[in-house]
Amino acid sequence: MERIGIFGGTFNPPHIGHIQAAKQAVEALGLDKIILVPDCVAPHKAIPPNSPTGWQRLDMLRLATADDPRLEASDLELRREGVSYTADTIAQLRRSHPKAKLYLLMGTDMFLSFRQWRHWEQILGDVTLGVFYRGDHQEIAAIENQRAELKKLGAGVELVKNQVVSISSTQMRRLLAFHCADSFLPRGVADYIRENGLYDGNANWKNLPMDQLEAVVVSLLNPNRVAHVLGCRDTAVDLAKHWGANVTDAARAGILHDITKAIDGPLQLTLCEAHGTILSDFSRKYPKTLHALTGALVAERIFGENEAVVSAIRYHTTGKAGMNLLEMIIYVADYMEPNRDFPGVEKLRELAYSDLPQALGLGLEMTMEHLKRQGNALSPESKEALAYLKRRNAPV
Ligand code: FE
Ligand code: FE
DSSP states (O other): OOEEEEEEEOOSSOOHHHHHHHHHHHHHHTOSEEEEEEOSBOTTOOOOTTOOOHHHHHHHHHHHHTTOTTEEEOOHHHHHOSBOOHHHHHHHHHHHSTTSEEEEEEOHHHHHTGGGSTTHHHHHHHEEEEEEEOOOHHHHHHHHHHHHHHHHTTOEEEEEEOOSOOOOHHHHHHHHHTTOOGGGSOTTHHHHHHHTTGGGTTOOOTTOOHHHHHHHHHHHSOGGGHHHHHHHHHHHHHHHHHHTOOHHHHHHHHHHTTTTTTSOHHHHHHHHHHTTOOOOHHHHHOGGGHHHHHHHHHHHHTTOOOHHHHHHHHTTTTOOTTOOHHHHHHHHHHHHSTTOOOTTHHHHHHHHHHOHHHHHHHHHHHHHHHHHHHTOOOOHHHHHHHHHHHHHHSOO
């Protein structure tokens, strides 16, 4: 009996994580082939603006699966148009493959919410579920629970260990915007994206006026960071006016300072590698500080910002010895913008307008205390910044 896997999704864009997962499912479940089905309109999920058309997503999926005859990209949901319900797709495939054993492949989240799907009971009558899991204990417990429940209803559920690249489409689109996605894209897909100017890959974001810059930045941040970033910009502008710094530079550094913050730790390393940056041992050990480095990279290479802005972003988390006015302003603005709320923030806000180096010193000391409590080390740059400020304040 022919054994066929069905792997649906938005594939926006298809990446190596999808392809490797499909190949693992072929092996693990002994499948003859997998049909990958890009959706037309996903239920309960809006497709982000600037996304390629469904037919372009299918083109990319065809390129991504071209060198493995066991993987087949299907236009079934695109041709059906409208909201792509899995139940309809399964019914269609059941009709065209009446004798085959069908496996519906899905990730853990989908599996755990399976009984909220439209016509899920009907789906269970036609397929065995193939569930990709990563293997942490909590996840396995939840999966086993759901598997036991569904088995009572007569469902077939098989697990597929997924040891491969795990990367969300949202992250992929950020990597594309920062020109470092190639290592995650199957052969042909990266070229297709470039040739067709998809995902803003060919957009020129250099020297954007502030309103356009704001829109682009907001589209690349996690939604929960937007208020902080706008707050930091406004505070930086205020401080720049107060201390006579360049107001435009302050605004641009403020809005861009956390531009790569939404990139996960390991992907920060990818971003560095793609841009040929060599990392210190400290950065490798504590990738949390990396967003300042990669933010500066992106500000320079993607947004074409000037040296002053780039440097202020570069040192906004760690500081350094002998910081200039703009660097101090961004460091302090990041710490005290209106959304920040912690013991000592009022003191910092006061100092920011009376003695900026002292505000910087207070920020560095608070960071040091915080890191100590967490059992983490202070960066070499922060140590040098503190030592510098101490020397500066020492009586001669
Ligand atoms: Fe930051
Ligand atoms: Fe920040």
